[in-house]
Amino acid sequence: MSRQASASGSVNEARGRRSAQDVEDSKTHFRVCRFIIEAGVKLGMRSVPMATACVLYHRFFQSASLQVYEPYLVAMSAIYLAGKVEEQHLRTRDIINVCHRYFHPESEPMELDGKFWELRDSIVQCELLVLRQLNFQVSFEHPHKYVLHYLLSVRSLLNRHAWSRTPIAETALAVLKDSYHGSVCVRHKPQHLALTSLYLALQTYGVQLPRGELEWWQVVCADITKAQIETIMSELLQLYDMEAKCT
Amino acid sequence: MERDLLRQSVSYHGENLMLLLKCEQSENPDFKRVAADLSKTPNQRDKEEGSPVLEQFIARKADLLFAPSWKTSTPADERQEESGEAHAVMPPLEQFMEVCFEERRELFYRDVERGDLVIGRINSVRDFGLFVTLLCTAGGLERNIEDLEIKALCPLRCVPSTGNHDDPLSYYQIGDLLRAGVKGIDRYHEKLTLSLYSSSLPPHLDKVKLGVISKEDLPLHYSRGEKVTADSSQTYEKLLESSLGLSNPLNVDYLLGKLGISDTQTPSLMRGLQSKHFKEDDFATAIRKKQSVSWALKCVKVGVGHFKSRRYVEAMNEYNKALEIDTNNVEALVARGALYATKGSLMKAIEDFELALENCPTHRNAKKYLCQTLVERGGQLEEEEKLVTAEGLYKRAILLDNTFQGAAEALAKLQLRIQKSLELKEQEAAKEQEKTKTVETSAEKLRKILKEEKRMKKKRKRSTSSSTSSDTSSTSSDDDSSTSRKKSKKRKHKRRRSSHGSKKHKRRASSCSDKMADDDIEWFPAPANTSASYIDQKQSISKLISEGEQSWEKSRCEDGRGRLDDAIDRSLENLKHGAQSETSRPGRPNVNGEVRDQHRTQSISECARNRRDSSSSTQSEYSQKSDRYSKEFSSQGRDRSESERDDGRKSSGGSLKKDIPSNLLDIFSQIAEFEKEKKLQK
Numbered sequence: 039m040s041r042q043a044s045a046s047g048s049v050n051e052a053r054g055r056r057s058a059q060d061v062e063d064s065k066t067h068f069r070v071c072r073f074i075i076e077a078g079v080k081l082g083m084r085s086v087p088m089a090t091a092c093v094l095y096h097r098f099f100q101s102a103s104l105q106v107y108e109p110y111l112v113a114m115s116a117i118y119l120a121g122k123v124e125e126q127h128l129r130t131r132d133i134i135n136v137c138h139r140y141f142h143p144e145s146e147p148m149e150l151d152g153k154f155w156e157l158r159d160s161i162v163q164c165e166l167l168v169l170r171q172l173n174f175q176v177s178f179e180h181p182h183k184y185v186l187h188y189l190l191s192v193r194s195l196l197n198r199h200a201w202s203r204t205p206i207a208e209t210a211l212a213v214l215k216d217s218y219h220g221s222v223c224v225r226h227k228p229q230h231l232a233l234t235s236l237y238l239a240l241q242t243y244g245v246q247l248p249r250g251e252l253e254w255w256q257v258v259c260a261d262i263t264k265a266q267i268e269t270i271m272s273e274l275l276q277l278y279d280m281e282a283k284c285t
Numbered sequence: 286m287e288r289d290l291l292r293q294s295v296s297y298h299g300e301n302l303m304l305l306l307k308c309e310q311s312e313n314p315d316f317k318r319v320a321a322d323l324s325k326t327p328n329q330r331d332k333e334e335g336s337p338v339l340e341q342f343i344a345r346k347a348d349l350l351f352a353p354s355w356k357t358s359t360p361a362d363e364r365q366e367e368s369g370e371a372h373a374v375m376p377p378l379e380q381f382m383e384v385c386f387e388e389r390r391e392l393f394y395r396d397v398e399r400g401d402l403v404i405g406r407i408n409s410v411r412d413f414g415l416f417v418t419l420l421c422t423a424g425g426l427e428r429n430i431e432d433l434e435i436k437a438l439c440p441l442r443c444v445p446s447t448g449n450h451d452d453p454l455s456y457y458q459i460g461d462l463l464r465a466g467v468k469g470i471d472r473y474h475e476k477l478t479l480s481l482y483s484s485s486l487p488p489h490l491d492k493v494k495l496g497v498i499s500k501e502d503l504p505l506h507y508s509r510g511e512k513v514t515a516d517s518s519q520t521y522e523k524l525l526e527s528s529l530g531l532s533n534p535l536n537v538d539y540l541l542g543k544l545g546i547s548d549t550q551t552p553s554l555m556r557g558l559q560s561k562h563f564k565e566d567d568f569a570t571a572i573r574k575k576q577s578v579s580w581a582l583k584c585v586k587v588g589v590g591h592f593k594s595r596r597y598v599e600a601m602n603e604y605n606k607a608l609e610i611d612t613n614n615v616e617a618l619v620a621r622g623a624l625y626a627t628k629g630s631l632m633k634a635i636e637d638f639e640l641a642l643e644n645c646p647t648h649r650n651a652k653k654y655l656c657q658t659l660v661e662r663g664g665q666l667e668e669e670e671k672l673v674t675a676e677g678l679y680k681r682a683i684l685l686d687n688t689f690q691g692a693a694e695a696l697a698k699l700q701l702r703i704q705k706s707l708e709l710k711e712q713e714a715a716k717e718q719e720k721t722k723t724v725e726t727s728a729e730k731l732r733k734i735l736k737e738e739k740r741m742k743k744k745r746k747r748s749t750s751s752s753t754s755s756d757t758s759s760t761s762s763d764d765d766s767s768t769s770r771k772k773s774k775k776r777k778h779k780r781r782r783s784s785h786g787s788k789k790h791k792r793r794a795s796s797c798s799d800k801m802a803d804d805d806i807e808w809f810p811a812p813a814n815t816s817a818s819y820i821d822q823k824q825s826i827s828k829l830i831s832e833g834e835q836s837w838e839k840s841r842c843e844d845g846r847g848r849l850d851d852a853i854d855r856s857l858e859n860l861k862h863g864a865q866s867e868t869s870r871p872g873r874p875n876v877n878g879e880v881r882d883q884h885r886t887q888s889i890s891e892c893a894r895n896r897r898d899s900s901s902s903t904q905s906e907y908s909q910k911s912d913r914y915s916k917e918f919s920s921q922g923r924d925r926s927e928s929e930r931d932d933g934r935k936s937s938g939g940s941l942k943k944d945i946p947s948n949l950l951d952i953f954s955q956i957a958e959f960e961k962e963k964k965l966q967k
Contacts, residue, residue, distance in 0.1 A: 072555075072557060075553075075558060076557075076558065079549070079550075080563065080567050081568075081569045082568075082569065083549070084537075084548045084549060085537070085541075085548055085551050131573065132570075132572075132573060133569075135569060135573060135576060136567070136568075136569050139567055139572060140567075143567075146575075147572050147573075147575050147576035148576070149580075150580050182537045183372075183537050186536070186537060186540035187372065187373055187375065189540075190375070191375055191377075191378040191521075194377050194378055194379075194428070197396045198396065198398070198425075198426075203287075203289070203290070203356075205350075205355050205357075207544050207546060208355055208357060208358065208552045209355075209552075211546065212551070212552040212553050212554045213554065215551050215552075215553050216553055216554055216555050216558075219555070229522075238339070241297075241339060242339070243290055243294050243297075244293045244295075244296065244297025244298065248379070248384050248392060249382075249384070249388075250383040250388075251382065251383035251384075252381070252382050252383060253382070254378060257378060257381040257382050257520075257521050258378075258522070259522065260520055260521075268336075271336075271338075275338050275339065275341075278342060278345070278346070278555070285557050
């Protein structure tokens with residue numbers, strides 16, 4: 039991608055190319071994250087290890103280039119590493135089986151041959167690469183615990199019958215899970231993400247909370263503004279639009 | 286679609302949403318049903334805050350968001366919080382939000398339900414009940430109500446009587462903290478009735494203690510709330526971050542469980558991630574299983590190759606490998622079973638086949654091989670004369686596969702054989718009975734002789750002991766006259782006890798010998814191929830032991846520790862003498878008998894010693910005893926009073942005629958007679 043500084047038109051062109059490339063990249067990332075989440079479900083991963091896997095992937099590609107590294111291999115290594123970090127150990131054999139079947143639907147399981155061992159070696163090597171790329175900082179704070187605590191606090195404000203008939207918790211958690219398709223999960227604080235997903239859920243169902251001096255979200259996160267919430271919300275909702283484009 | 290939810294949402298967002306919904310969900314049949322009602326709902330919200338993106342999202346995902354199946358969480362019963370924070374317990378949000386007084390009061394009366402727990406302070410005690418000012422909620426609701434000064438009444442009938450107090454209300458004082466259940470609510474008049482009976486609470490809370498509580502029992506959210514009011518710099522965030530429950534790595538799992546949402550099946554709003562798109566076969570466990578089976582089969586094939594080329598060790602390795610990869614793999618088990626059968630370990634083969642058939646009852650080879658192996662095993666058992674077990678095996682084989690010729694033939698043959706053997710057995714049994722009768726007669730003869738010996742001995746004993754008792758009684762009368770009253774009384778007591786004891790002993794001795802007589806009859810007939818000398822030895826030894834026991838029993842009634850040692854000595858002596866006398870007999874069995882005797886003496890002495898913790902050696906005891914005996918014999922007249930204290934020695938002390946104790950004499954006589962008998966037999 040060379041830059042021709044002389045002609046502004048070509049600069050714009052380059053920028054256009056770059057942004058087009060970015061768009062393509064973000065689509066790839068979306069697909070790979072979808073792959074991670076699907077594999078996670080099939081492997082029986084809990085929500086926090088799955089979140090860790092996606093975050094590892096996003097952080098890796100913040101500094102690395104898609105041209106150099108095969109994203110699906112990085113994804114598989116991210117799953118493997120996340121299982122270790124979050125204490126839900128997964129076997130490479132299972133990861134390979136699930137991924138193989140993802141790419142070759144309805145196929146027979148892999149044979150214990152040279153190809154299998156090579157793939158396994160690749161995953162292990164890539165795991166070390168991911169660790170080095172991230173400076174061995176693989177422990178992350180996730181929004182899940184915050185959103186659950188906020189849910190409990192908000193529940194106390196509501197009438198119990200209203201709470202029991204409104205699926206606020208499910209929606210908030212669903213939105214949170216889906217947020218891992220994009221890099222929004224690494225560009226914001228976990229508290230803010232938690233807050234936004236809860237806000238979104240409450241807005242969806244038109245739930246009205248009592249008002250005091252402060253709004254509930256002002257209490258929960260002192261440093262957030264309405265505008266910020268709106269920004270994050272729009273980013274989250276964009277992901278749903280992307281689904282239509284990518285899959 | 287949940288009509289009420291939709292209505293709520295539409296009224297919140299306005300017309301826009303309605304339009305969008307109609308546009309996006311036009312194909313959705315559920316929506317169509319509901320749409321008619323919705324168009325009538327008024328718009329409740331201000332327009333300026335409309336969010337088109339959100340509305341677009343809601344419209345698109347409405348079929349998921351408002352589906353009845355979307356709500357997966359169950360309204361879990363609120364268990365009381367366990368000690369140890371699984372998650373951070375926060376004060377009510379109302380407090381942080383600084384919701385105004387009126388609103389809080391209104392909300393409280395709107396939301397409080399029967400069966401909720403509240404904590405309050407007693408502010409007056411009347412004769413019709415207690416008046417309580419509520420402090421905080423303790424279950425069911427989490428609100429900040431302290432400053433609302435809500436007053437509730439706990440009527441007299443809802444106060445249980447406590448212990449001995451006639452008036453239950455006298456137990457309660459102004460200022461007490463009370464935990465009570467809400468019994469009745471009058472929302473319009475804003476009146477609450479409380480109860481101190483557990484029956485007012487829902488079933489899952491009935492373990493909660495109602496009544497007076499202390500400050501420590503106040504709920505955590507209240508005490509934390511107090512801290513917050515005291516220190517205004519404590520924000521929600523700070524409190525949350527500083528609380529221990531937030532750092533609990535398992536708090537996510539715990540809270541998800543509390544809310545009733547499964548962690549591995551969390552919902553998603555993405556179309557591609559809906560659970561209906563996931564096939565069971567794509568899951569890791571299913572693929573792994575299939576893979577294991579195919580890998581194991583490969584190993585089995587290789588193993589069978591080895592087996593055919595007679596490389597049994599390699600074949601076994603391959604089969605074991607296969608079973609490690611996939612335990613209970615049918616093919617591997619059948620192949621391994623066949624290998625075991627070929628090598629001859631039929632039981633292991635049968636086990637493997639049975640396991641294989643458990644997993645796959647229709648496996649043809651397994652059945653066939655199992656039949657063959659059972660028949661073979663049956664053949665083996667036949668040779669070992671275990672005919673009934675063999676029969677069982679043949680029957681099983683036939684059950685499994687009734688076309689198997691070998692099994693039926695073998696079974697028929699076996700049954701014939703069983704019949705024959707039964708007949709043979711009967712004949713033999715008849716013969717044996719005759720034999721045993723003849724054998725019995727010689728053994729019985731001996732026994733009869735021994736019995737006679739015993740009787741003779743008893744008679745002698747009785748006569749001697751009766752003489753001694755008569756002597757003692759005579760001497761006692763002499764002593765009375767000569768010595769002081771106290772001493773004589775003591776002696777009398779002891780004598781009486783000893784004489785009483787001796788009578789007991791006599792009875793015991795006789796009973797013992799009676800038992801011996803009984804035992805003689807109950808003994809099994811001696812087997813044909815043992816020599817008679819063994820029987821002699823056995824009986825004599827048992828006799829000696831019984832005698833030892835008798836003397837031991839006698840001495841047990843005596844006072845003083847030393848007496849028991851003497852008794853042990855005596856029994857040892859007896860047995861030793863007995864052993865020594867028996868050494869005179871020629872032949873090998875005697876040596877064995879001696880060894881046996883010594884073992885027995887040792888065992889008896891050990892038992893006795895263990896009981897009394899005496900550590901003196903037999904030799905020293907024996908010497909001591911012999912000294913004592915010599916003393917006795919020398920000063921019989923003077924020492925009779927002393928000797929009379931020892932009951933065991935009474936017979937010896939009293940008998941002036943003998944030089945040695947009567948027991949020994951008896952034994953010697955018996956031995957002499959045995960020898961006579963033997964000589965007769967030989």
